[in-house]
Amino acid sequence: MTTTMFTRSVSDVAAESGVAPSAVRFYEQHGVITAIRTAGDQRRFDESAACRIRVAKVAQRVGLTVREIADIFAALPADPQPADWGRVATTLIAEAESRTAALKSYLNDMRGSGRLCEIDV
Amino acid sequence: MTTTMFTRSVSDVAAESGVAPSAVRFYEQHGVITAIRTAGDQRRFDESAACRIRVAKVAQRVGLTVREIADIFAALPADPQPADWGRVATTLIAEAESRTAALKSYLNDMRGSGRLCEIDV
């Protein structure tokens, strides 16, 4: 069993995930990623950090807030396994589809409802 | 043919759409809705204003910005007809589904790509 290695610095994770170092610190402050500290108080991340950030950026595009994403990621254990990521993926997709369904439903209802925002296909 | 009537005040539209009067002014500033002015410089909206706002609120939930929504609504003529709303609805749904597809695609790709964010179903 390999112990989780917290070897990445802020700039490592920034480079791996394609965001600015300031964003990496921001995501840590808001619980999207977590870090341990070195004796000299520097952050060290494990390999899942860059992954969490990349997923978070895509999730933000479907309307999820950083807080909501952090809440969903709370289900990920330390050293997440593929199955853990799978459950998170399912949750994220369900949320995105739910919001799209709400949009479709609202737009569809417009068609039916009297003179209220009449709509046609 | 009925000429479009700009009869609603800010508070009328706020009540009809379920947002605060300040939000109605905000959406006008950002092009989500448009108004004419009375001789006394007060805003008057047509019946589509409350509808635009309600649709905008649902669209924001799938990640569209106010700017993006205003751009999509730019396709609506004065006194929009059901068919006009239908085209806007199609555009909004396509955008929402595109973003959800991007999320799914990204999460799905994670599964395949080596040791990069391994994921399993």
Added chain:
DNA sequence: GTGAGCCTTCAACATATGTTTAAGTCAAGC
């Protein structure tokens, strides 16, 4: 053990999305 290049925190700034408040205008009923 030292210098270059990271890292730290904190505060200010920037943009998006609004709300609140202040000071003043306008319309309508009494």
Added chain:
DNA sequence: GCTTGACTTAAACATATGTTGAAGGCTCAC
């Protein structure tokens, strides 16, 4: 004609999502 209530603009405030800059500390390769 005066009061009342809704309207106007402008600025300040609030939250979310970051970026930038200053002042200083840590690490690693040499």
